[in-house]
Amino acid sequence: MERTAAGGATDPAPVPEAGLPGAAGLLDGLPRQRGPVGATAVRATAAPAGTEVAAPGARSPLLRPWRLLPTPTGTPFTLAYAVVLTVTSLIAAYADPGVVHALHQGSSTDVAHLLRTPGLVLLASALWIAGGILAPYTLCLLFVLTTLERRIGGARTALVFLAGHVLATLATEVPVGLAVLAGHLPDSSLHRLDYGVSFGVAGCVGALAGLLRPWLRWPVLALFGGMLALDLLALTDPLTNWGHLIALGTGVGMWPALRRGRSEPRRVL
Structure with a gap:
C-alpha cells in the first residue's frame, strides 16, 4: 500500500x-x-513488569560460572560471611590452642550456654567452621549461599540460614536438657561442645532445592538427604546427624514462602 x-x-x-x-x-x-x-x-x-530482559546475543546468567562466586554487589551477605569465616579460620589455625579452645567453648550452643546467653551463642556458634575455609564443606556453603542469595536476596538468605541453624540446634539440645533432668544422661551432657555452620548449610540446601526445576530438585534432595541419612545410620554423632536432617526439613518447609516472595519469575536452572 x-x-x-x-x-x-x-x-x-x-x-x-x-x-x-x-x-x-x-x-x-x-x-x-x-x-x-x-x-x-x-x-x-x-515484557511483563518485573521480567528480566536480556540483551540480544547475551549469554544466560546461568551459563556464567563466575556467578557461583560471591561478589560485593551481587551477594554482599555471602561475601561478608565468607570474610568472617576466613578470619575465624585463621584464628583457629594460628592462635594459641588454649585461646581457641576457650573461644569454642564460649561459642558453644550446649544446654548450659543456651540457658544463660541463648542469643549470643546461637550467633557466635555460626562463626566457626571445622576444617578451615578451604574445607569441602566450606566450599559447599559458599556455593549454596551464593546461588540462594542471587535468587532471594541477602536478607532472606540470612533468615533461611538462621532458621536452619537455630531450629536444628534447639531441636537437638532441648531433648538433651530434658534427658538430664530425667536422669537419663549425666550432667556433663549439659556442656557438650557444639558449634559450626553445618545446620545452616543444610537448611539453605533444602530451601534452594525448592527453587530448582523438578529434574534437578529431587536428585539434589535425594543425594544430600541420603548422605545425611547414612551419617545417622553410622551412629558416630546421632545428635548432630539428627540436627542436619531437621535443618534440611526446615529449608524444605520454607518453599511456599520463598516461592511467593521471589523477586524474579524465572527458576534457577
Whole structure:
C-alpha cells in the first residue's frame, strides 16, 4: 500500500524492522529504531513488569560460572560471611590452642550456654567452621549461599540460614536438657561442645532445592538427604546427624514462602 503526500508524490509504506514481531500496524506511532537496540526496547516494552530482559546475543546468567562466586554487589551477605569465616579460620589455625579452645567453648550452643546467653551463642556458634575455609564443606556453603542469595536476596538468605541453624540446634539440645533432668544422661551432657555452620548449610540446601526445576530438585534432595541419612545410620554423632536432617526439613518447609516472595519469575536452572 502507498500513501499520497500533499505534493502528489508517494511514500513507500514502512517496512517492519528485522527481528521485530508483527507487521507495521503493531508499531503505529512508534519511532523507528536502529539495530538491536530497537528490538530490545520493543521487547522490554512488551515484557511483563518485573521480567528480566536480556540483551540480544547475551549469554544466560546461568551459563556464567563466575556467578557461583560471591561478589560485593551481587551477594554482599555471602561475601561478608565468607570474610568472617576466613578470619575465624585463621584464628583457629594460628592462635594459641588454649585461646581457641576457650573461644569454642564460649561459642558453644550446649544446654548450659543456651540457658544463660541463648542469643549470643546461637550467633557466635555460626562463626566457626571445622576444617578451615578451604574445607569441602566450606566450599559447599559458599556455593549454596551464593546461588540462594542471587535468587532471594541477602536478607532472606540470612533468615533461611538462621532458621536452619537455630531450629536444628534447639531441636537437638532441648531433648538433651530434658534427658538430664530425667536422669537419663549425666550432667556433663549439659556442656557438650557444639558449634559450626553445618545446620545452616543444610537448611539453605533444602530451601534452594525448592527453587530448582523438578529434574534437578529431587536428585539434589535425594543425594544430600541420603548422605545425611547414612551419617545417622553410622551412629558416630546421632545428635548432630539428627540436627542436619531437621535443618534440611526446615529449608524444605520454607518453599511456599520463598516461592511467593521471589523477586524474579524465572527458576534457577
